[in-house]
Amino acid sequence: MILLITRRRFFGQSFGITTGAVLARSLGLKTGSFGIRAAGRTGSTPMIITSHPNPTGQAALEEVWDTLAAGGSALDAVERATNIIELDPEDMSVGYGGLPNEDGVVQLDASIMDGRTYNAGAVAGIENIKHPSSVARLVMERTDHVMLAADGAKEFALSFGFPEEDLMTEKSRRAWLRWREEHSDRDDWGPPDHLRGWEDEQGRGIPEAAGDREAFLRGPELSTHGTVNVLAVDARGDIAGITSTSGMSWKVPGRIGDSPIIGAGLYVDNEVGAAGATGRGEDVIKACSSFYIVSRMREGRSPQEACEDALRQIDARYAAVGIDFRPGEKFVAINRDGDYGCAWNIGEGPPAMSVMDTAEGYRRHEGVNTTG
Ligand code: GLY
Secondary structure, eight states: OEEEOOOOOOOOOOOOOOOOHHHHHHHTOOBOSSOBOOSSBOOOSSEEEESOOSHHHHHHHHHHHHHHHTTOOHHHHHHHHHHHHHTOTTOTTSSTTOOOOTTSOOOEEEEEEETTTTEEEEEEEEOSOSOHHHHHHHHHHHSSOSEEEHHHHHHHHHHTTOOOOOOOOHHHHHHHHHHHHHSOSSSSOSSOGGGTTOOOTTOTTSOGGGOOHHHHHHOOOSOEEEOEEEEEEOTTSOEEEEEEEOOSTTOOTTOOOSTTSBTTTEEEETTTEEEEEEEOHHHHHHHTHHHHHHHHHHTTOOHHHHHHHHHHHHHHHHHHTTOOOOOOEEEEEEETTSOEEEEEOSSSSOOEEEEEETTTEEEEEEOEETTO
16 A cells, blocks of 8 residues: 655644553453453454555455465464565556566565564665565565675575566656656756646646546656555464565665664564554654554553554654654554554545455455544
8 A cells, every 4th residue: 555645744643541450350351461452453363464454455465365374383374474465567656566666676675573482583775576575574584684785685685586577567657768758857857848738728748658537637656655564463362463565765875774674563472462564664764663562562552552652652742843854654454363454644534454264254454544
């Protein structure tokens, strides 16, 4: 899913944090290892979720479900599901078809974490490899390192037999070419100066290839951030997670987002649960958001509450320094009981996620928009 981030005046939000395991025990509520089930949705295990509520997200969960339900590992399930999403050519935020950097080069970031062993792997800025999440898994399992970047990550992938492939689709290339022509009137890209802005009532002046006239006139988005998180608990209670992305569109070449950074774009702990982030990675890195969400769950917050806490933490920090900037993130989280939640501080309406478990099968779940 692509998140469109806009700058607008920031309004601070109150940062109310309540509750705890002690209170829960005194009230006789069901407790997890460290926390209570409070607000948000309860689930069951095994279970798997993705931040993608679209048909590809659903298809990915359904594809891996039988194996996970029959005792397959959470680690295998999150990798297989992510691979399906990474291959979707219509998804302009992840893997094949993801939007490129300002030079028209697709640079992918991904991370994986195993909550049983606390082992993790990641790749950053990898080019021409369709499945960065699988390369991240090899970094985790076949090296003593956590992250490989750029050419080193690509060489590593090639050594394991990954094919080198063009990750641009016609759609993503057209979006990039359009961005290059339109993002500034102070360079030499775009129509000749004397035709700039020229268009008659019949729309002459708009290239045939542009397709949808309204979309063409709206122009390209300034920048987009999109990513996918896949988190699962298996029948043994082991928890795993992956975050995979093409990162911020039109980014400065070499820019790395939060997705490959353990504790920022992803964190998994068998004793508690897992969390993943999408949205503007710069905010998520500085707030260590996924680690924060898991820490909040350890303290007794539900996945839903912990996601909201993390957004309010970011919002409060921007408000505290008076910056006229609206951060934009979406968080998803699960705990070891199979409870789940999601929240964002972006746009209109609630965020959504895909959930699959034994109790209810597949459903699209709507979380909370903390902007109210
Ligand atoms: N969350 C994806 C990125 O900022 O790169």
